[in-house]
Amino acid sequence: xxxxxxxxxxxxxxxxxxxxLVVVLFSLFCGLNGLPSVTWADESSSTVMQxxxxxxxxxxxxxxxxxxxxxxxxxxxxxxxxVSQLDPFFNDPFFRQFFGxxxxxxxxxxxxxxxxxxxxxxxxxxxxxxxxxxxxxxxIEVNLxxxxxxxxxxxxxxxxxxDLAVLKIEAGDKLPTVTLGDSDGIRVGDWVVAIGxxxxxxxxxxxxxxxxxxxxxxIDDRQYRNLLQTDASINPGNSGGPLLDLKGEVVGxxxxxxxxxxxxxxxxxxxxxxxxxxxxxxxxxxxxxWLGVYLQSLTENTARSYGLSEPKGALVVEVxxxxxxxxxxxxxxxxxxxxxxxxxxxxxxxVELVQAADIGSQVEVNYIRNGKKEAAxxxxxAKQ
Numbered sequence: 001x002x003x004x005x006x007x008x009x010x011x012x013x014x015x016x017x018x019x020x021l022v023v024v025l026f027s028l029f030c031g032l033n034g035l036p037s038v039t040w041a042d043e044s045s046s047t048v049m050q051x052x053x054x055x056x057x058x059x060x061x062x063x064x065x066x067x068x069x070x071x072x073x074x075x076x077x078x079x080x081x082x083v084s085q086l087d088p089f090f091n092d093p094f095f096r097q098f099f100g101x102x103x104x105x106x107x108x109x110x111x112x113x114x115x116x117x118x119x120x121x122x123x124x125x126x127x128x129x130x131x132x133x134x135x136x137x138x139x140i141e142v143n144l145x146x147x148x149x150x151x152x153x154x155x156x157x158x159x160x161x162x163d164l165a166v167l168k169i170e171a172g173d174k175l176p177t178v179t180l181g182d183s184d185g186i187r188v189g190d191w192v193v194a195i196g197x198x199x200x201x202x203x204x205x206x207x208x209x210x211x212x213x214x215x216x217x218x219i220d221d222r223q224y225r226n227l228l229q230t231d232a233s234i235n236p237g238n239s240g241g242p243l244l245d246l247k248g249e250v251v252g253x254x255x256x257x258x259x260x261x262x263x264x265x266x267x268x269x270x271x272x273x274x275x276x277x278x279x280x281x282x283x284x285x286x287x288x289x290w291l292g293v294y295l296q297s298l299t300e301n302t303a304r305s306y307g308l309s310e311p312k313g314a315l316v317v318e319v320x321x322x323x324x325x326x327x328x329x330x331x332x333x334x335x336x337x338x339x340x341x342x343x344x345x346x347x348x349x350x351v352e353l354v355q356a357a358d359i360g361s362q363v364e365v366n367y368i369r370n371g372k373k374e375a376a377x378x379x380x381x382a383k384q
Contacts, residue, residue, distance in 0.1 A: 078140055117196035129253075130255055195241055224255070231265070294317050335368040
């Protein structure tokens with residue numbers, strides 16, 4: 001999401017060979033770029049170039065696809081109101097330590113505005129976006145492509161961990177929608193299109209490919225574990241907008257960019273959305289199974305210090321009070337090496353297994369404490 005703070009109110013045999021080379025390069029270029037390819041007739045006949053029919057959607061379909069899908073992409077404007085002190089010295093902790101609040105330094109209301117993107121998933125006005133687009137805001141407005149005035153939006157459901165949110169507007173008319181597609185079936189190298197509002201430039205279209213799948217990333221306090229990577233340009237303000245395949249179906253929700261590089265953007269796969277969308281709409285949020293432990297990978301040195309021959313396992317560095325792990329007796333320093341019969345070689349595997357568990361189910365956890373192998377049965381609970 002783009003945050004826009006306000007003050008208290010950016011080159012005869014050589015020629016033949018050269019000609020053949022040009023033909024070959026042209027053929028390769030066309031094949032690689034989705035343009036009509038060329039075929040050659042039998043050598044005994046005259047040379048014939050023949051246009052091949054495109055099979056299925058290709059890059060030439062992008063304008064039509066964008067025209068079809070574009071009306072369902074929206075701009076989200078947010079307003080946050082807070083209190084700020086007029087005197088900047090008051091924000092200095094040393095100033096406050098020595099003088100406290102005795103001066104009665106006046107304060108005033110300060111507004112900051114943000115913007116992001118989203119897309120309509122139902123004809124009656126449900127809209128999907130990122131949770132970080134609307135986190136902590138006081139007011140949300142949605143701008144449609146075919147209207148001049150924004151619509152006030154209410155938050156229906158959100159999940160900070162997954163960075164997903166659902167909004168609802170009452171537009172009165174049957175609204176255009178987009179379909180959630182198959183992110184599991186999309187391949188690295190497939191074409192994708194991003195539509196959004198980077199820097200407030202409404203309905204900007206960028207094109208690229210899927211660069212990688214299953215990328216983990218940590219941004220602030222959010223840990224993303226299964227992102228799609230794309231070189232389609234994503235910029236501030238694109239957050240929450242759709243990443244589309246050439247059929248016009250949403251395969252990802254544009255979420256983040258790499259500040260250290262160009263052409264590296266990330267999107268939450270549509271498979272993640274499909275698994276939780278009903279909970280977001282009907283329950284207002286998503287229940288996450290958890291153990292209640294903070295984990296760390298084992299290094300060679302750490303493994304040796306615990307008497308292990310290899311650095312495999314998940315080291316418990318903290319147990320949260322009253323959590324399932326705490327109730328089962330796990331403590332700081334335990335090394336989890338097994339979970340319901342699966343060997344645990346690193347913390348990521350353990351987290352993945354726990355997230356797939358049913359809330360209320362019981363699991364057996366094997367761990368090493370003081371050089372001895374122990375076991376505990378833990379009841380999986382919902383993260384509070």
